[in-house]
Amino acid sequence: MDGRFTEEELAIAKSVDLCAVAESLGYTVKRIGKYHTLKEMDSIRIYNRSHWYRWSRQYDRGNNGGSQIDFLRVFCGMNVKDAVFWLLDFAGYRRIESPVKQPLVHQVSQENRKAEERKPFILPEPAGDNSYLISYLNRERGISRTVIDMFLKAGLIYESRHYHNVVFRGNDKNGVTRFASMRGVFDKQGKPFKCDVAGNDKNFGFNVANDNSTELVVFEAAIDLMSYVDIFTDYESNKLALGMLADAPLETFLREHPQITSIRFCLDGDEPGRKASLELMEKYYGLGYEVEDCPPPAGYKDYNEWLVATKLSLSATANRTSEIIRA
Known part of the structure; x- marks a missing residue:
């Protein structure tokens, strides 16, 4: 199949909620009057949840506004083709290799579905060491060296060679990596880089498996x-x-690990996380699992924010204690 898209596919790509796209990339969307902006870049204006404009003269023409496709091109470094594929995937749409027009993928049975076009899944080349990764996870995200070293030793995380991103590997039950995501260690102007590796199978996620445990924490x-x-x-x-x-x-994880009987949902404390947690608890309780809602404490968005706050509090206490002793 060539890289050309049908009018229907382009219409689907340009119908995706741009605010949802921005949130999925790690931005904080805020509504101001008739438009939305981003906490991390308040010069951005999102209109009708479908078009954006950047109020600044320092950017080259073509980089300060446009559609959802332009947003991914400018802020994720994608070309137009990759951006359209990304948006179609985000919308749950799959291109089907056939000269006959087919309905959307969710309307096509698995048995009759032909092979989907997918880029080869190739993990980023690892760096010579993990120094940037360790510094970022330890100093910026508050994660202890003990935990970082454990995940490094297990081969679940590593540092990429060219951009020094943290690569998180999602393996299947046989230890084969089927999914990987990246997180940048250098946030420019408050903008976090987050991206899935091309060719991912999104039926898998970053995980730690233990066949001797019947508990799963999500x-x-x-x-x-x-x-x-x-x-x-x-x-x-x-x-x-x-x-x-x-x-x-x-x-997928439950299918691969049938010994699991209980699930604890540790999703974010924001509105989307709370809504998703309730829906998932209802679904999996109905499937016979013991379920529990375990969000971070009130006032914290997620577990990392809780960890960082705890570490800062402990550090402040230690400093005050040291000052008292010296006095």
Whole structure:
């Protein structure tokens, strides 16, 4: 199949909620009157949840406004083709190799579905060491060296060579990596870089498996999973980061680990996280699992924010104690 898109596909790509796209990339969307902006870049204006403009003269023409496609091109470094594919995937649409027009993928049975076009899944080349990764996770995200080293030794995280991103690997039950996401260690102008590796199978997520445990703890993000391990020193339970609020990775993990009988949902404390947690608890309780809602404490968005606040509090207490002793 060539790289050309049908009018229907382009219409679907340009119908995606741009605010949802921005949030999925790690931005904080705020409504101001008739438009939305981003907490991290308040010069951005999003109109009708579909078009954006950047009020600044320092950017080259073509980089300060446009559609959802232009947003991904400017802020994620995608070309137009990759941006359209990304938006179609975000909308739950799959291109189907056939000369005959087909309905959307969710209307096509798995048996009759032809092979989908998907880029090869190639993990980023690892760096010579993990120094940038360790510095970022330890100093910026408050995760202890003990926990970082544990995940490095297990081969679940590593530092990429060219951009020094943290790569989070999602393996299947046989240890084969089927999913990977990246998180930049250099946030420019408050803008976090987050991206899935091309060719991912989103039915899998970043996980820690233990066939001897019947408990599964579920998170939205990989860093929250690592933060939880640090807070509770929990090295025994199964743990899974969805990488989103949809539960396809959870369905896969439960299918691959049938010994699991209980699920604890540690999703974010914001409105989307609370809504998703309630819906997932209802679904999996109905499927016969013991379920529990375990959000971060009130006032914290997620487990990493809780961990960082705890570390800062402990550090401040230690400094005050040291000053008293010296006095």
